């Protein structure tokens with residue numbers, strides 16, 4: 001233990017000079033996320049450089065783990081870590097497959113801001129205000145199922161593309177409304193876009209929604225120490241629990257599975273508590289399985305507790321018939 005006169009050692013003192021290279025795709029959301037991480041690191045005196053990666057072309061398709069279905073959004077920037085073109089990969093955690101690659105460490109999960117989904121329509125209507133048989137755009141079975149259970153007259157239609165593309169389709173009149181993660185809109189500085197936030201009871205979010213996940217090479221101590229500065233334990237434990245449900249039910253990002261974790265009183269270790277709610281639905285919204293469970297965090301390894309909680313919630317959902325609903329949605 002250092003004596004009272006020793007200088008206080010801050011983690012950033014041990015980071016050697018040199019810029020950390022942050023890989024980013026060129027979409028506006030990806031660029032915002034990379035710049036956000038650069039700004040947070042700058043607050044700790046850590047210099048960075050953005051490495052924009054061209055999207056499209058063969059490089060996008062190089063499989064890094066043998067599978068092509070999962071991780072479409074995340075692979076290109078992971079490849080930049082493997083090729084040593086960059087040191088830091090910033091993801092929307094929602095897009096990061098639950099099966100993590102051992103070559104990378106999830107070095108930081110920064111504080112989550114807005115977790116909820118919202119309904120976006122030209123006049124900012126609530127779901128109840130939309131006309132009979134309104135056309136609502138979403139590509140997500142999770143959102144489709146919850147929309148149908150709220151209003152079974154709605155015509156839920158598939159929509160693709162990035163946030164800007166979806167908004168353009170809405171404003172071209174292809175849909176009466178669309179559902180988006182509010183976090184994405186806020187990151188894109190669309191604060192003034194007419195929208196109505198769903199409550200968590202109406203529309204439980206996707207595992208990891210609204211959070212970022214930052215990967216570095218597992219053996220890159222410099223990057224690990226630097227990114228650790230941005231890690232928020234409460235958010236990390238919540239998303240670990242949420243993602244454990246998805247993994248345990250073999251859900252993948254296309255399954256009608258929602259999960260939301262929340263940590264209370266983390267500062268007071270003895271009272272810290274993690275609560276997890278997860279939902280599995282039929283895509284037509286008529287069947288809904290829901291489980292909620294809590295655990296004390298105590299002084300134990302929080303992540304192990306979060307995994308246990310996620311596993312036990314997934315087990316209860318499975319016992320209630322979750323896998324049948326997930327299979328049927330494929």
Ligand SMILES: NCc1[nH]cc(CCC(=O)O)c1CC(=O)O
Nearest residue numbers: 092094180181183184209210211
């Ligand atoms: N799959 C696309 C995607 N990935 C992350 C976000 C938004 C930000 C987030 O959820 O963290 C979005 C758009 C959306 O779902 O509306």
